[in-house]
Amino acid sequence: MQAKIHLPDPSLIKEELINKYPAKVAKKRSKSIVINDPETIPEVQANVRTVPGIITQRGCSYAGCKGVVLGPTRDIVNITHGPIGCSFYSWLTRRNQTRPESPTDENFIPYCFSTDMQEENVVFGGEKKLKQAIQEAYDLFHPKAIAIFSTCPVGLIGDDVHAAAREMKEKLGDCNVFGFSCEGYRGVSQSAGHHIANNGVFKHMVGNNNAPVEGKFKLNLLGEYNIGGDAFEIERLFEKCGITLVASFSGNSTVGAIENSHMADLNVILCHRSINYMGDMMETKYGIPWMKVNFVGAESSAKSLRKIAEYFGDAGLKARVEEVIAEEMPKVKAIIDEIRPRTEGKTAMLFVGGSRAHHYQDLFTELGMTTVAAGYEFAHRDDYEGREVLPSIKIDADSKNIEELKITADPELYNPRKSEAELEELKAKGLEINGYEGMMKQMVKKSLVVDDVSHYESEKLIELYKPDIFCAGIKEKYVVQKMGVPLKQLHSYDYGGPYTGFEGAVNFYKDIDRMVNNPVWKLIKAPWEKEGAEALEASYVA
Amino acid sequence: MLREGLTINPAKTCQPIGAMYAALGIHGCLPHSHGSQGCCSYHRSTLTRHYKEPVMAATSSFTEGASVFGGQANLLQSIETIFSVYDPDIIAVHSTCLSETIGDDLQQITKKASDDGKIPAGKYVIYASTPSFVGSHITGYANMVTGMAEQFAVSTGEKKEQINIVAGWMEPSDMREIKDIAKAMGTKIVLFPDTSDVLDAPQTGKHEIYPKGGVTVDELKSTGDSKCSIALGCISAEPAAIALDKKCKVPFETIDMPIGLSATDRFIVSLSKAAGVKVPAEITAERGRLVDVMADMEQYFHGKKVALFGDPDQLIPLTEFLLDLNMKPVHIVSGTPGQRFEKRMKEILERAPYANFKNGLNADMFLLHQWIKNEPVDLLIGNTYGKYIARDEDIPFVRFGFPILDRIGHSYFPNVGYKGGLRLVEKILSVLMDRQDRTALEEKFELVM
Numbered sequence: 001m002q003a004k005i006h007l008p009d010p011s012l013i014k015e016e017l018i019n020k021y022p023a024k025v026a027k028k029r030s031k032s033i034v035i036n037d038p039e040t041i042p043e044v045q046a047n048v049r050t051v052p053g054i055i056t057q058r059g060c061s062y063a064g065c066k067g068v069v070l071g072p073t074r075d076i077v078n079i080t081h082g083p084i085g086c087s088f089y090s091w092l093t094r095r096n097q098t099r100p101e102s103p104t105d106e107n108f109i110p111y112c113f114s115t116d117m118q119e120e121n122v123v124f125g126g127e128k129k130l131k132q133a134i135q136e137a138y139d140l141f142h143p144k145a146i147a148i149f150s151t152c153p154v155g156l157i158g159d160d161v162h163a164a165a166r167e168m169k170e171k172l173g174d175c176n177v178f179g180f181s182c183e184g185y186r187g188v189s190q191s192a193g194h195h196i197a198n199n200g201v202f203k204h205m206v207g208n209n210n211a212p213v214e215g216k217f218k219l220n221l222l223g224e225y226n227i228g229g230d231a232f233e234i235e236r237l238f239e240k241c242g243i244t245l246v247a248s249f250s251g252n253s254t255v256g257a258i259e260n261s262h263m264a265d266l267n268v269i270l271c272h273r274s275i276n277y278m279g280d281m282m283e284t285k286y287g288i289p290w291m292k293v294n295f296v297g298a299e300s301s302a303k304s305l306r307k308i309a310e311y312f313g314d315a316g317l318k319a320r321v322e323e324v325i326a327e328e329m330p331k332v333k334a335i336i337d338e339i340r341p342r343t344e345g346k347t348a349m350l351f352v353g354g355s356r357a358h359h360y361q362d363l364f365t366e367l368g369m370t371t372v373a374a375g376y377e378f379a380h381r382d383d384y385e386g387r388e389v390l391p392s393i394k395i396d397a398d399s400k401n402i403e404e405l406k407i408t409a410d411p412e413l414y415n416p417r418k419s420e421a422e423l424e425e426l427k428a429k430g431l432e433i434n435g436y437e438g439m440m441k442q443m444v445k446k447s448l449v450v451d452d453v454s455h456y457e458s459e460k461l462i463e464l465y466k467p468d469i470f471c472a473g474i475k476e477k478y479v480v481q482k483m484g485v486p487l488k489q490l491h492s493y494d495y496g497g498p499y500t501g502f503e504g505a506v507n508f509y510k511d512i513d514r515m516v517n518n519p520v521w522k523l524i525k526a527p528w529e530k531e532g533a534e535a536l537e538a539s540y541v542a
Numbered sequence: 543m544l545r546e547g548l549t550i551n552p553a554k555t556c557q558p559i560g561a562m563y564a565a566l567g568i569h570g571c572l573p574h575s576h577g578s579q580g581c582c583s584y585h586r587s588t589l590t591r592h593y594k595e596p597v598m599a600a601t602s603s604f605t606e607g608a609s610v611f612g613g614q615a616n617l618l619q620s621i622e623t624i625f626s627v628y629d630p631d632i633i634a635v636h637s638t639c640l641s642e643t644i645g646d647d648l649q650q651i652t653k654k655a656s657d658d659g660k661i662p663a664g665k666y667v668i669y670a671s672t673p674s675f676v677g678s679h680i681t682g683y684a685n686m687v688t689g690m691a692e693q694f695a696v697s698t699g700e701k702k703e704q705i706n707i708v709a710g711w712m713e714p715s716d717m718r719e720i721k722d723i724a725k726a727m728g729t730k731i732v733l734f735p736d737t738s739d740v741l742d743a744p745q746t747g748k749h750e751i752y753p754k755g756g757v758t759v760d761e762l763k764s765t766g767d768s769k770c771s772i773a774l775g776c777i778s779a780e781p782a783a784i785a786l787d788k789k790c791k792v793p794f795e796t797i798d799m800p801i802g803l804s805a806t807d808r809f810i811v812s813l814s815k816a817a818g819v820k821v822p823a824e825i826t827a828e829r830g831r832l833v834d835v836m837a838d839m840e841q842y843f844h845g846k847k848v849a850l851f852g853d854p855d856q857l858i859p860l861t862e863f864l865l866d867l868n869m870k871p872v873h874i875v876s877g878t879p880g881q882r883f884e885k886r887m888k889e890i891l892e893r894a895p896y897a898n899f900k901n902g903l904n905a906d907m908f909l910l911h912q913w914i915k916n917e918p919v920d921l922l923i924g925n926t927y928g929k930y931i932a933r934d935e936d937i938p939f940v941r942f943g944f945p946i947l948d949r950i951g952h953s954y955f956p957n958v959g960y961k962g963g964l965r966l967v968e969k970i971l972s973v974l975m976d977r978q979d980r981t982a983l984e985e986k987f988e989l990v991m
Contacts, residue, residue, distance in 0.1 A: 025627075056579060056583075056603070058583065059584070063584070085559070088556070093591075111551060119675050132548070156640070183578075187605075189579070483749050
């Protein structure tokens with residue numbers, strides 16, 4: 001794939017990005033900045049430590065565990081064990097929407113729970129306070145589940161949150177209590193926290209309820225956190241097609257749904273980075289295959305629905321999916337035909353997440369825009385280069401610290417939903433069964449791929465490429481906009497959305513059109529600052 | 543139910559974010575978070591959401607190894623990286639619960655950085671110890687401001703005709719207003735920290751990593767020679783004034799943050815006495831305008847019950863102002879602990895013996911919500927998180943304090959001074975009168991109010 005627009009020489013740009021760094025830093029960064037070739041994908045250094053002192057986008061393990069994976073499920077009481085800050089900052093800031101089925105259903109998402117650890121707890125241990133907090137949460141709310149999240153000091157002082165959880169679970173009797181050792185210093189980014197969360201949810205929740213689930217085509221939606229209502233749109237499409245959603249991991253979800261999720265016959269994965277572990281573990285233990293899908297982009301949504309129908313291999317479902325697509329697409333087409341002349345030929349950069357920087361490229365393609373540079377904040381090599389590189393990824397000290405669960409087939413519940421031969425046949429039809437091809441195959445030749453982009457590099461990239469839009473998060477938002485370039489937040493969607501499915505695509509087209517063509521960007525210079533402006537010299541004649 | 547272990551919906555956050563905010567009020571300074579990446583990311587995100595401005599800061603990016611072996615190597619490397627890549631004049635390092643639990647000694651590490659030649663000539667690294675398991679974001683702010691005074695102030699032996707004003711935690715707009723008042727009074731002040739022209743920077747088409755504003759190193763050095771200091775707030779500002787007195791013998795006076803009429807009166811009196819200047823007519827006129835509105839609109843304030851939550855140095859004068867407006871502050875909550883705070887609040891609340899007041903551990907918004915359910919109020923004042931209570935209980939709501947994530951204005955329009963008082967009065971009246979307009983029976987719907 002060649003770019004339709006002229007791209008500057010990426011090797012010169014790469015040089016420019018690293019030449020200010022001290023030699024050792026430059027050497028390290030140069031391995032994370034690569035020039036793309038979709039035919040022969042180059043190796044990208046990813047999931048390695050950020051150099052101390054570099055202004056990075058990255059957060060921590062706690063953010064990945066509590067904030068990303070567990071946060072969106074509405075009926076768990078999530079207690080942060082630590083000083084007050086971590087719970088405060090992760091309080092409602094990720095916009096995980098949820099819709100309880102009735103007004104009396106539990107929804108703890110608007111709450112922030114913390115043990116507010118004090119100096120004496122750090123000195124003498126905080127387990128007693130933690131158990132007290134669990135008891136108080138139980139007495140006040142009687143939740144189905146209480147999850148405990150360890151912050152940095154907890155691991156250092158040796159509080160055993162797992163033992164405390166076990167003790168309280170036994171004591172309370174009708175409340176599932178479990179802990180996560182997701183201290184902020186584990187791993188190199190949020191990614192470690194995703195893995196820790198996957199392990200905990202799998203161990204303590206999945207498989208707790210073997211009640212059969214009604215429905216002909218039953219699946220789980222993995223790695224969809226319902227930011228801005230994304231999951232609602234996907235739920236709408238599933239319902240329209242007659243597909244039964246057993247559980248979402250974890251947007252608009254419930255404890256009950258997750259406990260019952262092993263009754264599904266397929267796991268579809270949206271955000272590969274944050275949840276692929278769950279797909280693998282459920283496949284091994286229960287025989288449920290997982291398939292990579294993407295509901296970001298109208299074409300991708302249609303494609304994903306078709307893949308799901310193909311997986312179930314049912315003629316009725318296939319026909320229904322086609323009907324739904326035929327019903328949805330004209331609305332999308334009408335909007336894109338109107339907007340595209342205004343966005344065609346423009347350029348975008350995406351530096352965000354562990355999946356979004358890939359999938360949102362589909363929407364830009366639909367708008368006729370080219371992604372000139374992209375990268376993830378916390379992804380691994382497989383998210384860039386595809387899962388076939390997994391065997392060649394070196395496990396370093398930081399990854400080794402994250403537990404790898406040893407999973408075996410469940411003696412009673414293991415039931416391969418498809419035979420090996422059937423899976424091969426599906427793969428041959430282009431279904432990404434237990435696979436993910438990564439971001440780079442989709443990007444144009446000579447585009448730039450930068451992992452864990454630094455503040456310094458993003459400013460340089462903007463200076464050199466002058467993109468029409470930059471996608472990242474809140475910390476980058478106003479830095480980039482001060483440079484006169486609109487920034488679309490792809491964590492919080494700038495408080496808009498949904499962006500998934502057909503309705504989401506339309507929302508996104510409209511938002512990007514509004515942003516790149518907004519008159520405000522032409523109003524930055526005052527009349528007297530513009531080049532060629534006549535000096536404002538006034539003289540009054542008396 | 544009395545809770546001892548569980549905090550629900552806190553009315554405070556942790557020390558480091560306060561230190562980061564304070565450090566942004568030094569010109570050419572890059573705040574540095576000595577801990578895991580998450581801390582820095584969370585603080586930058588929260589400050590960015592509050593100001594809708596770039597908030598630059600770096601991190602020591604601790605991993606498990608650093609947590610076991612100590613963070614010295616990470617901090618030394620950070621200092622080297624930051625000076626070569628981001629070229630600030632000053633790095634202001636604050637600790638986190640992680641580095642404090644390990645026992646990293648910032649003084650020793652910065653000394654080592656200096657001994658190893660990692661701090662270029664003419665550049666500085668300052669530090670503040672800000673363990674998250676002590677106090678609140680207000681404590682962290684106070685600790686960093688104290689660090690500025692302790693580590694920069696020099697006494698040359700020659701007194702300067704200037705007054706230090708130590709800003710308690712307030713907005714850039716408030717700091718700008720303090721400077722404008724001082725200018726109108728004809729007094730020379732050094733205000734620190736000063737986030738105006740940093741966190742309210744104009745759109746120019748260019749990102750300045752170190753914007754125009756902030757107190758300069760020279761100004762901070764000169765604070766040791768000032769004739770006196772006025773600390774605006776007994777919790778967030780006084781510790782720095784004490785430090786200056788200890789180090790450079792600069793006498794100080796601590797007064798409430800000038801929010802509302804009476805506290806602003808005291809500020810003007812203190813400043814005029816300290817500088818030996820008369821209060822100019824324009825300030826008296828500004829005061830008169832505020833009192834005029836208070837008198838003209840008194841019927842809308844009278845007897846209205848108010849619940850408020852937030853930070854000590856702002857709550858103290860705000861409560862007093864509500865009493866001056868003849869309103870009834872019935873519920874007051876702050877997560878920030880401190881006996882000074884309790885004592886001062888009790889003095890103010892002598893005029894309101896009916897009030898519920900709790901601060902420190904478990905003084906959270908869940909408690910406030912329970913109090914409101916028991917005794918409903920006409921108005922809620924607090925940060926953005928209050929919108930959930932306001933919506934549940936259908937209470938008119940004025941956003942005030944930190945953080946405000948869903949409205950603008952706080953960066954640009956002050957709450958301090960008589961001008962700030964007018965703004966508060968306008969905001970309070972607007973929500974109360976909008977409510978009246980929205981709910982009035984048709985025959986009771988008033989054109990003139």
